Amino acid sequence: MNDKLLEIENLNVHFHTPEGVARAVDGVSFHLDAGETIGLVGESGCGKSVTSLSILGLIPSPPGEIESGKIKFDGHNLLDFEAERLRKIRGHEISMIFQEPMTSLNPVLPIGRQVAEPLMVHQGLSKADALKKATRWLDHVKIPAAANRLNDFPHQLSGGMRQRVMIAMAMVCGPKLLIADEPTTALDVTIQAQILSLMNRLKEELTMSLLLITHDLGVVAQMAARVVVMYAGQIVEEAGVGDIFDHPFHPYTQGLLKSMPRIGDGLTEGKRRLIEIPGIVPVLTEIIEGCKFADRCPSMFDVCRQTQPQLVSINEGHRARCWLKEYPNRRKSDV
Numbered sequence: 096m097n098d099k100l101l102e103i104e105n106l107n108v109h110f111h112t113p114e115g116v117a118r119a120v121d122g123v124s125f126h127l128d129a130g131e132t133i134g135l136v137g138e139s140g141c142g143k144s145v146t147s148l149s150i151l152g153l154i155p156s157p158p159g160e161i162e163s164g165k166i167k168f169d170g171h172n173l174l175d176f177e178a179e180r181l182r183k184i185r186g187h188e189i190s191m192i193f194q195e196p197m198t199s200l201n202p203v204l205p206i207g208r209q210v211a212e213p214l215m216v217h218q219g220l221s222k223a224d225a226l227k228k229a230t231r232w233l234d235h236v237k238i239p240a241a242a243n244r245l246n247d248f249p250h251q252l253s254g255g256m257r258q259r260v261m262i263a264m265a266m267v268c269g270p271k272l273l274i275a276d277e278p279t280t281a282l283d284v285t286i287q288a289q290i291l292s293l294m295n296r297l298k299e300e301l302t303m304s305l306l307l308i309t310h311d312l313g314v315v316a317q318m319a320a321r322v323v324v325m326y327a328g329q330i331v332e333e334a335g336v337g338d339i340f341d342h343p344f345h346p347y348t349q350g351l352l353k354s355m356p357r358i359g360d361g362l363t364e365g366k367r368r369l370i371e372i373p374g375i376v377p378v379l380t381e382i383i384e385g386c387k388f389a390d391r392c393p394s395m396f397d398v399c400r401q402t403q404p405q406l407v408s409i410n411e412g413h414r415a416r417c418w419l420k421e422y423p424n425r426r427k428s429d430v
Contacts, residue, residue: 099167100304101127101150101272106164108145108154115380119145119159121328124406127272132298132305134319134336136312136351140376142328143308144194147274150306151191152181169271187217190265191274192258199261200249206233206260207245213268232263236293255286262294269301276308291317312355316340321412324348327377327387330406334413344415346392347372386418396425 108120120142127133135143148154150166152173166173168189173181193199201209210232211225220228226245233241236259249257258278265273275294279287295318298305307318315322315336322339324332324347332345343349350372374391377383385400386392392399398418406416419425 098128099126100129100131100169101306102165102167103146103150104165104167106146106149106166107162108142108149109160109162110379111158111160112380114378117379118328119379120149123164123325123328123330125323125330125333127304127306129271129304130302131321132307132319134315134322135306135308135325136310136315136322137325138310138376140379141325143325144276146325147191147276147306147308150274151185151189152176152178183217186213186270187268188270189272189274190268190270192261192265192276192278194277194280200257202249205246205248206252210260210263210267213264217268229263229267232267233260235297236260236263237289238263254282255290258282258286258290259293262290262297266297266301270303272304272306273298274306274308277310278307279311279314280309287314294318312340312351324351328379329387329416331388331417332413332415333406334409338410338413342413344409344413344419345388345417346394346419347388348415350391386416394419394425396422398422 103126104124106120106123107118110117110119123142123146125133135146137143145154149161150173154161161174164174168184173184176184200206207226207229210229211222214220214225214228215222230242230245233244238244238256238259249260252260278294279290282290291314294305305318307315309315319336322334322336323330324339324345326347332339332343332348339348340352343352353370354372356369372391377387377390383403385398385402386404389395389399396418404416404418406414407420408414409420
């Protein structure tokens with residue numbers, strides 16, 4: 096098997112809107128090794144979810160369109176696959192946990208049927224055998240009295256239980272790659288910790304790769320080996336999780352870290368405010384000649400507005416899209 100299970104090369108995804116062409120994903124390239132966990136982070140609207148939907152061939156067309164690039168899975172370019180061949184991979188070799196389980200689960204079908212369906216479609220199991228295996232998986236993800244819950248509908252379950260059902264659906268066929276798009280956003284902290292622990296355990300048991308999409312850097316620190324930081328459709332920094340937290344290079348990554356509360360900062364006594372990133376993400380239909388982060392950057396200088404920086408190596412395994420690599424004396428702030 097290819098060590099690089101997933102390779103995305105210069106991916107460009109556009110949406111054609113009345114206001115113009117929105118460049119939701121703009122030249123994104125990264126890879127995910129077999130058995131590895133990567134955190135894909137950034138603000139809402141930065142292109143994380145569109146990147147993941149592109150992998151599965153789920154970009155709505157129209158208005159969306161994959162303009163160019165390659166998405167290689169196990170050495171094969173998924174963009175060359177016909178719809179039927181891609182359907183055989185989706186849900187079988189590549190699965191996804193979507194953001195909101197209440198809207199992702201079918202409200203008029205019992206959960207047992209929904210977990211069993213991938214087994215009937217991809218593995219050819221009978222309904223009875225598929226329901227037996229679905230019961231084992233619901234038990235595996237800690238659904239209490241799983242055999243008695245097969246006929247329950249999604250609205251009868253709590254948020255945490257619905258998320259567990261989504262995990263069972265995604266993993267029931269033993270995928271090589273799991274994409275988890277904000278898997279704990281709607282959950283309280285206690286349930287979030289349980290879900291993350293469950294995902295980590297199942298990942299190790301199945302020896303699969305995990306692409307974790309989130310804006311929560313605390314989740315990334317707990318789960319990921321490497322981090323890819325996106326902004327306005329582009330990758331602005333990529334490094335091992337230790338380098339991202341200890342030696343962030345790009346001002347946007349620094350801003351994300353500064354906005355996190357830290358133990359011992361005395362926030363309850365009013366000694367320190369959280370530092371927000373000023374401004375907003377640029378409109379994706381706007382053509383920007385220079386750096387897309389320039390208007391919000393505390394270290395911006397003339398070249399930032401004139402020419403777009405490229406992803407360059409900072410050190411081994413660490414790259415960033417910033418002119419500060421060429422002009423290090425221009426930095427105005429540090430984490």
